[in-house]
Amino acid sequence: MAEVPKVVIIGGGFGGLWAAKALANKPVDVTLIDRKNHHVFQPLLYQVATAVLSPGEIAQPIRRIIHRAKNVEVILGEAVDFDKENNAVILGDGARVEYDYLIVAAGARHSYFGHDEWESSAPGLKTIEDAVEIRRRVLLAFEMAERDAYLKGEHAPLNFVVVGGGPTGVELAGAIADIARQALANDFKAIDTRKARVILFEGSDRILNSFAPVLSESGRRQLEDIGVDVRLNSFVDDIAPGKVKVGEEWIDCDVVLWATGVSASSLGKKLGVETDKAGRVFVQPDLTIPGSKNVFIIGDMASLNQENGEPVPGLSPAAMQMGMLTAKNILADIKGKERKNFRYVDKGTMATIGRSKAIAEFAGMKFKGFIAWLMWLGLHVFFLIGFRNRVAVMLNWFWAYLVRERSARLITGDAEDLRDALRFMEGTESPENGPIEAKVLSETSAQNR
Amino acid sequence: MAEVPKVVIIGGGFGGLWAAKALANKPVDVTLIDRKNHHVFQPLLYQVATAVLSPGEIAQPIRRIIHRAKNVEVILGEAVDFDKENNAVILGDGARVEYDYLIVAAGARHSYFGHDEWESSAPGLKTIEDAVEIRRRVLLAFEMAERDAYLKGEHAPLNFVVVGGGPTGVELAGAIADIARQALANDFKAIDTRKARVILFEGSDRILNSFAPVLSESGRRQLEDIGVDVRLNSFVDDIAPGKVKVGEEWIDCDVVLWATGVSASSLGKKLGVETDKAGRVFVQPDLTIPGSKNVFIIGDMASLNQENGEPVPGLSPAAMQMGMLTAKNILADIKGKERKNFRYVDKGTMATIGRSKAIAEFAGMKFKGFIAWLMWLGLHVFFLIGFRNRVAVMLNWFWAYLVRERSARLITGDAEDLRDALRFMEGTESPENGPIEAKVLSETSAQNR
Numbered sequence: 001m002a003e004v005p006k007v008v009i010i011g012g013g014f015g016g017l018w019a020a021k022a023l024a025n026k027p028v029d030v031t032l033i034d035r036k037n038h039h040v041f042q043p044l045l046y047q048v049a050t051a052v053l054s055p056g057e058i059a060q061p062i063r064r065i066i067h068r069a070k071n072v073e074v075i076l077g078e079a080v081d082f083d084k085e086n087n088a089v090i091l092g093d094g095a096r097v098e099y100d101y102l103i104v105a106a107g108a109r110h111s112y113f114g115h116d117e118w119e120s121s122a123p124g125l126k127t128i129e130d131a132v133e134i135r136r137r138v139l140l141a142f143e144m145a146e147r148d149a150y151l152k153g154e155h156a157p158l159n160f161v162v163v164g165g166g167p168t169g170v171e172l173a174g175a176i177a178d179i180a181r182q183a184l185a186n187d188f189k190a191i192d193t194r195k196a197r198v199i200l201f202e203g204s205d206r207i208l209n210s211f212a213p214v215l216s217e218s219g220r221r222q223l224e225d226i227g228v229d230v231r232l233n234s235f236v237d238d239i240a241p242g243k244v245k246v247g248e249e250w251i252d253c254d255v256v257l258w259a260t261g262v263s264a265s266s267l268g269k270k271l272g273v274e275t276d277k278a279g280r281v282f283v284q285p286d287l288t289i290p291g292s293k294n295v296f297i298i299g300d301m302a303s304l305n306q307e308n309g310e311p312v313p314g315l316s317p318a319a320m321q322m323g324m325l326t327a328k329n330i331l332a333d334i335k336g337k338e339r340k341n342f343r344y345v346d347k348g349t350m351a352t353i354g355r356s357k358a359i360a361e362f363a364g365m366k367f368k369g370f371i372a373w374l375m376w377l378g379l380h381v382f383f384l385i386g387f388r389n390r391v392a393v394m395l396n397w398f399w400a401y402l403v404r405e406r407s408a409r410l411i412t413g414d415a416e417d418l419r420d421a422l423r424f425m426e427g428t429e430s431p432e433n434g435p436i437e438a439k440v441l442s443e444t445s446a447q448n449r
Numbered sequence: 450m451a452e453v454p455k456v457v458i459i460g461g462g463f464g465g466l467w468a469a470k471a472l473a474n475k476p477v478d479v480t481l482i483d484r485k486n487h488h489v490f491q492p493l494l495y496q497v498a499t500a501v502l503s504p505g506e507i508a509q510p511i512r513r514i515i516h517r518a519k520n521v522e523v524i525l526g527e528a529v530d531f532d533k534e535n536n537a538v539i540l541g542d543g544a545r546v547e548y549d550y551l552i553v554a555a556g557a558r559h560s561y562f563g564h565d566e567w568e569s570s571a572p573g574l575k576t577i578e579d580a581v582e583i584r585r586r587v588l589l590a591f592e593m594a595e596r597d598a599y600l601k602g603e604h605a606p607l608n609f610v611v612v613g614g615g616p617t618g619v620e621l622a623g624a625i626a627d628i629a630r631q632a633l634a635n636d637f638k639a640i641d642t643r644k645a646r647v648i649l650f651e652g653s654d655r656i657l658n659s660f661a662p663v664l665s666e667s668g669r670r671q672l673e674d675i676g677v678d679v680r681l682n683s684f685v686d687d688i689a690p691g692k693v694k695v696g697e698e699w700i701d702c703d704v705v706l707w708a709t710g711v712s713a714s715s716l717g718k719k720l721g722v723e724t725d726k727a728g729r730v731f732v733q734p735d736l737t738i739p740g741s742k743n744v745f746i747i748g749d750m751a752s753l754n755q756e757n758g759e760p761v762p763g764l765s766p767a768a769m770q771m772g773m774l775t776a777k778n779i780l781a782d783i784k785g786k787e788r789k790n791f792r793y794v795d796k797g798t799m800a801t802i803g804r805s806k807a808i809a810e811f812a813g814m815k816f817k818g819f820i821a822w823l824m825w826l827g828l829h830v831f832f833l834i835g836f837r838n839r840v841a842v843m844l845n846w847f848w849a850y851l852v853r854e855r856s857a858r859l860i861t862g863d864a865e866d867l868r869d870a871l872r873f874m875e876g877t878e879s880p881e882n883g884p885i886e887a888k889v890l891s892e893t894s895a896q897n898r
Contacts, residue, residue, distance in 0.1 A: 031599075037592055037860040054503040061858045067636040075599055076592040076860075095600050128859065143486055143525040150480075150524055151544050187516045395841060409510045410577065411486040411525075 004029050008099035010079045012039045012062040015299030015319035016105035022327030024069030035078040037061050041384055048131035050175035051409045055128045057392050081270050101294045101330050108300035111263035118239040122256040139411050141254035149190035158196035159253035161244050163236050164260025165202030167351040172257050173200040174354035177226045201234045208351055215359040218368040222357040264301045276303050285341035287326055298322035312344045352376045453478050457538055457548035459528045461488045461511040464748030464768035465554035471776030473518030484527040486510050490833055497580035499624035500858045504577045506841050530719050550743045550779050557749035560712035567688040571705040588860050590703035598639035607645035608702035610693050612685050613709025614651030616800040621706055622649040623803035626675045650683040657800055664808040667817040671806040713750045725752045734790035736775055747771035761793045801825045
């Protein structure tokens, strides 16, 4: 079947998808493998986590996105290992997929710096499922406070903690503050949602530290304007259900969100090459691994320095550029031309802070506040994949901006989850309460569904 | 605080919500308790299950819907029992909520006729979570077939089975046939999704048997036009993973959906009054339970006959009418006026079958095909709760109709779920395969997320 070279791509994120797009309808036979059926527009994930957008608005089936590429097959599967000698990928069920060229773009997750036990108390934000779980916790916190205030006449203070002052942490903190002050304020009667506290902990001396210091400073001020308590030089040393330890102090909180640390997919290590502490593979300038000119690693899994000595940042534009260059280099091989080395082109970066608030940096120019926010808005709508999604997202944003409402305020999850959440929250608030009797609960499990 | 009578409503479905709306800003103090934070527009649930709409488009937070009602408090909680002597509802964590009037509107679920073990193999459709699970199974079935066809060169036939020929069963069967023939057809390369078979089993001698026989017949023909295999007088006697038994025949299938049987919330039994086989409470003509003039049961939990001897149907209009009448009767009590008995007003019924296909019955008039479908469309958009949702839904329908695309084709669920699904499907297809080694999987669990 394959007289043309066979290219296998692992991962349908920005890196893998852009590689596939650049190989579409070229003389190669492409198989893209992902364990999800959908590509996620990650820059807007925090909006799903904060009930502005629905999951379907920022995710599209991968096979739909590239359905016009006749030479690209998409299969749902989990790559678990490699047979490098025989040029094959091994899937979770033992199936083998052979390749002439391999592009590994399986991305990264957040790292808990050796404290994986913190994950259940402090979820991070990388997938649609993560976003829905965060949304559930944030909305549940308000519901539980309302319930306590109504039934008991009092409730514990509403505290939200975000760990990490990078773009994701800032976006989450800002969006939660916005929700508490605006979207939810009129819907709760026993509590004043505006009194919710959002605390952002950042270990270094400024937030958004990939930006110029003046923008970091503006970002901090904009966050504080909407009521976020920004704490610099603050490390979270421990996390337990319902509380975080910063320095010597334990701080009670309803929800903790983790927005720091990176841990590359463990597939890098399976290739038997050197990785950095975060599991990223040290790649050659053409993005291949040492010793295998037909195995490329791109996106958040790759560790490479730019000419100025700075590492290529773990951002979606870098992943897309890597994907496109890899595709070009494979096509160059086929034509007998020379490969090119990767050079990251920084087209600017931006971070949104809240409604009408953002910072942006383009070609040395700096923007902040409303103008930066408008730029952010336009660019994100433009880059969002799929025409229909774009229209739907604009509609939601227009609605959220105009009416200050949120359109996706669902707490989902089955009864068990909700009961666990209730138990967890009640447990942390009044530890003297015994656990709810399982017998009573199971008898009534069909109720209200 | 409460000099005015205190009304407690259990359940935020059509019955409970309409009662709350009719009591809004009246001289009563209302508490609505639901274990979900959202009201679901159930008539469109099947569209979430078939990837047309997103969950957020047919569900709204209950407290948002009635945020203007200053006398209505919404709390998230699970009613598990009653203390009827002391007029109190007991919640799952033991909290008590006292009432002067109680309205129980906790709805119903599907019943498996004593075979609850079938539920995991044949999910029903009552909640957002149910819909997302069905969507996941339907989309996964196509993905698994594509994967098998690509990796092994062959795949088991794609069979979808729907049990029950009422409106929900017909809608699901029609929508799956539509998906297979249209939305998915261009996106799969190794399989022909149009060859998927949808089989609808109905125990009686006609589908949609709450309609006139001529419309049942039209409905059956319309279903068959889009390729659904309708089998009348067919009872499903047993269900096992990947197969259903009808008569003496076991039929292999990828997905089984359960759309028959009703089982009312078990809260009815907790009230210590007589119930029918389905757990519905025999209510008085004013919808109260025998012996307690201050306890009302409405919606799918209530069993009541109309003047013509026919039971009041378990439909959303009936639940809404019951909610409104109950509110009026409580207000009548307060004013010292007489209560009214419930009389169901049949404003017509309709069922949609697929794109441009439906049947409808209004005031003795019968409609079928495109005109019935247009009526269905208009009415459902009109009744959908919340202006913004209406716009978003229309946008999605317009898109789905015009481009024959689906906008919410996400398979969600964490890695475990997907692995279980893969294992389950592979297990049924080739039982000689051993289970995937857990060790390998856990080592790579961070990958691709």
